[in-house]
Amino acid sequence: MSTANSLDTPYDIEAGDRPPLALIAGPTASGKSDCAVALAQELERRGRRAIVVNADSSQVYADLTVLSARPTEEEMGGIEHRLFGAWDGAQGCSAADWARAARETIADVHAQGAVPVLVGGTGLYIRTLLDGIAPVPPIAPHVREEVRALPVEQAYAALQAEDPERAARLAPADTTRIARALEVVRSTGKPLAHWQALTSGGIGHDVTLFPAILLPERQALYARCDLRFARMIERGAMAEVETLLARRLDPALPVMRAIGVPELAGVVAGSWSLDDAIVRGSQATRNYAKRQYTWLRHQPPKEWSRIEFQSFDKSAVEDILFRNFGLT
Incomplete structure (x- = not known):
């Protein structure tokens, strides 16, 4: 198996090498898309074709060109991009749906002898692709309805009684994860940990992963969210x-x-003004960036490189990124 420490090291899948997969993750407005293009361009300067693959849950939708900040033709910098705008909005794209498409896309990129550069900030997408999917049976509709109707305090108390191990790992106000854990144990009779132990389908052991997480200074990031x-x-x-x-x-x-x-639909409906919508949208963007930042700082493996920086100096960040991938 390949143990290459540089992203541009040649690989031979037929000989048993694990092909490379670059991963650039970061909160919204952290500059990860620009970094992905810069990395791909650097690889191509070294004679290695590279293709950027989307791992952002909003940029998958064809309907959200502007609001997802999907890269323009100019911003793509001559680099092929895949899984951007690949889903019609009428069809929801789950983590499992995306991971299935991403596996096929990455395999195709590798078959062409190219390097896939995965870029995005949707932690569930990335984790599902690398670690696989837990085979949780479909949740009984009446169970889901009952659980989702509970106030978070009651749901957490119930989880403490029915799955204390999972409850101990969750914040008492984590509405989404508490509801998920509770509905799983009530619907299947087994805790979420049981199903997660049966996880399969991940590609983490089949590739040589080169991960980097962008973590800019928070206030600078929030200012970029507003500008965005x-x-x-x-x-x-x-x-x-x-x-x-x-x-x-x-x-x-x-x-x-x-x-x-x-936020903007409220303007169309006459519920509030465009100025109010901008305030609401900016706040929602900052809140989302904060959640992504926290997840990316703490949830991925400790050996994944965290690139922390104070200012958005594109060249400086790219230099750190290239060193991280063994390109300098």
Whole structure:
């Protein structure tokens, strides 16, 4: 098996080498898309073709060009990009759906002798791709309905009684994870840990992973979040939401709940002004970045490189990134 310490080391899958997979993760507005393109361009300068693969749960939707900050043709810098805008908004893209497509895409990139550069901040997508999927049976609808109707305090107390091990690992206010753990144990009769032990389908052991997590200084990141949302408005986010609303899709679909859509939909409905929507959208973006930041700092393996920086000096960050991947 390959034990290469450089991303541009030649590999031979037929000889048993584990092919390379670069991963650039980071919260929204951290500059990871630019870094992915810069990395791919550097690899191509060294004679290695590279392809950027999306791992962002909003950028998968064709309907969210502006509000997902999907890279423009110019921003792609001549590098092929895949799984961007690959799903119609009428079809929800689950972590399992994305991981299945990503596995196929990465295998195809490797078959061409190229290097896939995975980029995104959706932790569940990344974890599902690398670690696999736990075979949790479908949750009984009545159980899901009952659990989701509980106030988080009651749900947490119930989880402490029914799955104390999982409850001890969760914050008492973590509504989503508490509900998930409780509905699993109630519907299947077994705790979530049981199913997670049966996880399969991950590619983590089949590739040589080169991971890097971008962690910019928080206040600088939040300022970029505000600027990011303001620029989305300038680039036509309102028209994008109007087009999306005209499709009359189920409000529960992920595309309808993406950051910016509910906020701007409120303007269309006359519920609040555009200025109010910008305030709401900027706050939602900052909140999301904060959640991503916390997850990426603590949840991935400790050996994954965390690249912390104070200012958004593109060249400085890229230099650190290239060194991390053995390219300098």
